[in-house]
Amino acid sequence: MNSKILQLMLVVILATTPVAMAQQGKAQPPSSLRLYVFDCGKLDIPDITPYQLKKEEIATNLMSVPCFLVAHPKGTLMWDVGAVPDSAIPPGGTGTLRVYGTSTKKLGTQLAAIGYSPADITYLAFSHFHWDHIGNANMFAKSTWLVRKLERDIMFADPPSPRTEPANYSALKDSKTVIVTQSDYDVFGDGSVVIKSAPGHSPDHQVLFVNLAKTGPVLLSGDLYHYPEERKLKRIPTTEFNPSQTIASRAAVEAFLEKTHAQLWIQHDFMGTAKLKKSPDFYD
Ligand SMILES: [Zn+2]
Numbered sequence: 118m119n120s121k122i123l124q125l126m127l128v129v130i131l132a133t134t135p136v137a138m139a140q141q142g143k144a145q146p147p148s149s150l151r152l153y154v155f156d157c158g159k160l161d162i163p164d165i166t167p168y169q170l171k172k173e174e175i176a177t178n179l180m181s182v183p184c185f186l187v188a189h190p191k192g193t194l195m196w197d198v199g200a201v202p203d204s205a206i207p208p209g210g211t212g213t214l215r216v217y218g219t220s221t222k223k224l225g226t227q228l229a230a231i232g233y234s235p236a237d238i239t240y241l242a243f244s245h246f247h248w249d250h251i252g253n254a255n256m257f258a259k260s261t262w263l264v265r266k267l268e269r270d271i272m273f274a275d276p277p278s279p280r281t282e283p284a285n286y287s288a289l290k291d292s293k294t295v296i297v298t299q300s301d302y303d304v305f306g307d308g309s310v311v312i313k314s315a316p317g318h319s320p321d322h323q324v325l326f327v328n329l330a331k332t333g334p335v336l337l338s339g340d341l342y343h344y345p346e347e348r349k350l351k352r353i354p355t356t357e358f359n360p361s362q363t364i365a366s367r368a369a370v371e372a373f374l375e376k377t378h379a380q381l382w383i384q385h386d387f388m389g390t391a392k393l394k395k396s397p398d399f400y401d
Contacts (some may be wrong), residue, residue, distance in 0.1 A: 144232030146190050150309050151328050152335065153186040153396040155227045157199030158212075158220025159387065160249060168344055169352040175344050181390035182249055185337060186225055186231075187327055188399075189305045192239030195257055196325050196337060197384065198248035199224055202285055203256070214282070215248065224253045232396050235259070240304060241292075242312055244339025244384070245319035246272045247280050254286035261293045263302065263312060265321035269294070280319075297323075315341050315370055317363030318354075324370060326379065332400040334379035341370060343385040 160180040165172065172178075201220040206212035212220050225235065230338055241260040243250050246268050273290065273399040277283045297312065306312040311326040318340045326338040341363075342348045348367075357363045374381055394400065 121208055122295075128193065140215045143234075143237065144188070144233070146192075147188050147401075148190060149330050149401060150178075150190075150327070151188040152329060152332075152400040153188065153231065154390075154393045154397050154400075155184040155224055156220075156222050157184040157197075157252070158182045158201055158218065158222070159225055160200065160317055160385070161217045161219070163217055165344075167356045168347060168354045170344060170346055170350070174350065175346050177387050179387040180216055180343060180385035181387045182218070182220070183384055183390050183393070184227075185325075186228070186233065186238075186396070187304075187310055187325075189310060191305045193233065193237065194240040194242060194263075194310060195238050195260065197244055197339070198254055198257065200242070201253035202252045214252070216337045218249055220252075225256060227396055232371065241289075242304075242323070242325070243268070244337070245322040246278070246286075247340070248282040248285070249320065250339075251281060251286045258288035258292050261295060262289055263295050263304070265297050265314070265323065265386070267316075267320035268322075269296070277291060303323070313370075315339065315355050315366040317341075317357055317361075319358050322358075322366070323347040326373075326377075328379075329400055332380075334377050335400070336374060336377075336379045336381050338370075338381055338383045340385065342366060342383045345383050345386045345389060348381075349382070 159182055162178045165178055181201050184199050187194040200218040201212040201214045203223040203225050206220055206223050235256040236259050238257055238260045240263050241257040242263040271278055300314045303313040309328045312323050315324045316322050322339055324339050328334045353360050353363055
């Protein structure tokens with residue numbers, strides 16, 4: 118093969134990568150399932166006593182705040198959208214919310230880098246309604262919101278819950294909404310992306326199963342656990358909505374992990390998340 122042909126082949130390959138697509142415009146649906154991880158900041162937890170853990174028992178008090186994009190041949194799903202909204206992040210600076218939540222990278226910019234605009238996203242779902250998971254929700258008001266009844270009810274309750282920031286998701290009130298009633302909700306109908314009920318941390322807390330061809334199955338934890346030490350030492354935070362539900366949900370999820378051999382990604386695990394490949398790289 119001469120070098121001209123090789124060069125041409127390389128151009129064709131490069132031109133069809135998502136990054137190149139981003140430069141040209143829109144990302145195309147991938148031929149197989151992908152999971153992108155975005156850096157949506159961190160939480161510098163000022164007081165860990167509510168987690169029933171002592172300083173000497175944990176590796177760090179910091180918690181990661183990742184956001185996730187699942188890209189399926191039939192559509193896309195955003196799972197958790199950060200704490201600090203993009204609008205609060207100054208160019209080149211740090212955005213802060215509730216003193217200890219910070220972010221330096223805009224989610225919108227990270228999506229654009231792989232060719233997605235929020236208007237392209239098919240579905241939006243949160244593990245739960247707390248402020249550190251809904252930061253950029255308004256950006257996805259045109260997506261179809263997959264939400265369980267008790268979560269939606271508490272999000273629009275009057276007075277609002279002090280555990281969230283209603284202004285950051287107010288636009289979802291009029292979004293196309295699917296009230297999820299099934300314990301397991303199969304997002305794309307082929308079993309590869311399943312939202313699983315795991316209540317306790319919040320009234321209708323949920324976790325996300327993503328069955329990737331090369332990586333294997335992955336389960337995104339939501340806040341079923343925060344610190345990885347909660348799992349190891351079997352500690353239940355004092356601030357859970359319903360601790361006995363948390364115990365039952367943890368037991369069900371652990372049994373599911375054993376059965377499926379899925380990896381558990383604890384979303385707030387600072388060290389664990391630091392090791393994950395970040396977008397534009399992805400898991401497939
Ligand atoms: Zn959280």
